[in-house]
Amino acid sequence: MSVFCVVALITILQGIAGFGVATLCNIKLAPRFFVPLCFLLGVAVFSLVPLCMQLLFVPFTFFNTALALLLACVLVNVKLKTGINHVNTMFSGSRFTMRLYELPFLLVITAIVLISVWRCFYLPPTPRDITSGTEVMAEYAVKEKTMINSIFTVDLQRNNNHYKSSFVTGLQIIYKLAGLPFGQVWLSVIFISFIVFLYHAVCATLHRVFAGLLVIAFLAVPEMYGYTFMVLFDYSNAVFFFLSFYFLAMYFEDRQAKHLLFAGVLMGMATYIRSETLLLALLTAPAILLNQLKNAKKWVGGVKPILVFLAPSGFIYLFFMNVFINHYMPAQYNVGALVRQHLYNVRPLLNIFLQVNSQLIFSGDGVGLYGWFIFLFCALFLAELLFVRKFTPNARNFLFGVLVIYIGLPIIGFILPIFDVENTTKRGLFKIFPLMLLYMANSSLLTGISRRLTAWENK
């Protein structure tokens, strides 16, 4: 019971912190989107608190950390009054509805989510990348009150995992200090909030029968589901990458600068979690340029939105890799040494691209890893291409996101050979699934059928 109370308290604080960030960025959404978004943003804010404490040499005692978290909640809520007014407007204009036929879907989704939450709480962090990196750092940070601790006295040859993002380390420190020996439960907060957000995003365009089925299909992507209770960087990275694209699509639609900036901030968070996301952010830039060109009819103006979008990612990358890792942590990390030599020879790029397709996507192993989800996407895409021959603007946006991942991951693998197909690309592909889901939710075929079903239902 006490553990439940502790988790509930931290989660509420995360909600408050996320609310502050959303208010600061002037993000206004319906409650069904806004509430899960606040929790996701709150987890992001909390992950940065131990990093800031470390930079200021504040020891990780229970008192210091609790105080720092409360302070963070207060600091990001400087526009509390505006936020409360917004919430009042938001909730007064919305009402919760649920149809009876949603129930079987929601029950299945709940059953799938609950067992993930249990395993997340019960099992210790398992992946080697974590136990030989951020988890051991967090464990000894709690014991020795600093991230620069005795793990640096251990033989670290053949290991670069302690250089990885302190996103996981920070959250693990908070949850371990709160009395959860394996930390990890923050991943369930991300998972649940993300599924709630996705469900409503799909429901916004599709009939709830299709929405329920598609979300179940998304949850049943075997490899991705496994990482909803095994802490690693990729699931969280996929969530923030998706959110960035979601708000970028919103910017393309309404041209409000706040949505572009918010998309940039979320991409920055994704880059903080996995630094190579910066390359994917760069690959996203042409979409912004095209959109700018379409609307403003000039190239020059297109540079500014690109800079707004990329600046948070660039800043976080430079700060974390160059300042925190190389000038603060006791061991040096030479990223340059990881870059492939002879980048002008693109044959390996082609090989990696073919390998990703033949091993991970269009193969028996691929079905084992990702189920039928990719094939469902491909079938719908082809059907739309052949029979409708027109994509809705939103479907185009998410298709572009799918393309960024599809070609971006092999490019990253080409530039950084350490980014292998069997492990890193396999998990990197998690980013493609929510984008595929939202493409399907916006496809004119499914939305057309949904409209007919709704019309029949309302007769």
Next chain:
Amino acid sequence: MLLVLGVALITGFFLLPPNSAWLKDRIVAYYRDFGWQKNKMGIEQRMANRFLGSYTYSKQISSFFEQKKIKPIATVLVPPTDYFTLHGIDYHVPEPLVFYYYTGLHTVWPNSPYAQNAHWYVHVTNRKIMIDSITNRAAYSDTLKALNKFNIRL
């Protein structure tokens, strides 16, 4: 009508081969695991259940130093996994940082530049894990040479 359609769609989805396997091998199996997991809440039990021999053998090695009260200053050479397999012991040897996470003990691989600094070494005699202090440096160098013939698997 839509309720029936919903149930039919969910049933159909989980009848597809990879989905039914996922449901059976993951979700249903996880709920079955929950039955016994909820009665085994000890941290050591949970660690041992998750990491199996990798954890239990590492703790066994570490407890030797705890009993002798020499743990903080000991650096221990642990042979690679293949060495233990050859001697009939199913022990996936964790790398030094993971070993440190499990036990708080400093270990080194035989191929490490720090292997020469080890004070103790682990070996197998009569299918039992033994720990000895390094007294004869020449003999220890031979041991290192022999152990370096084994591949190190992470």
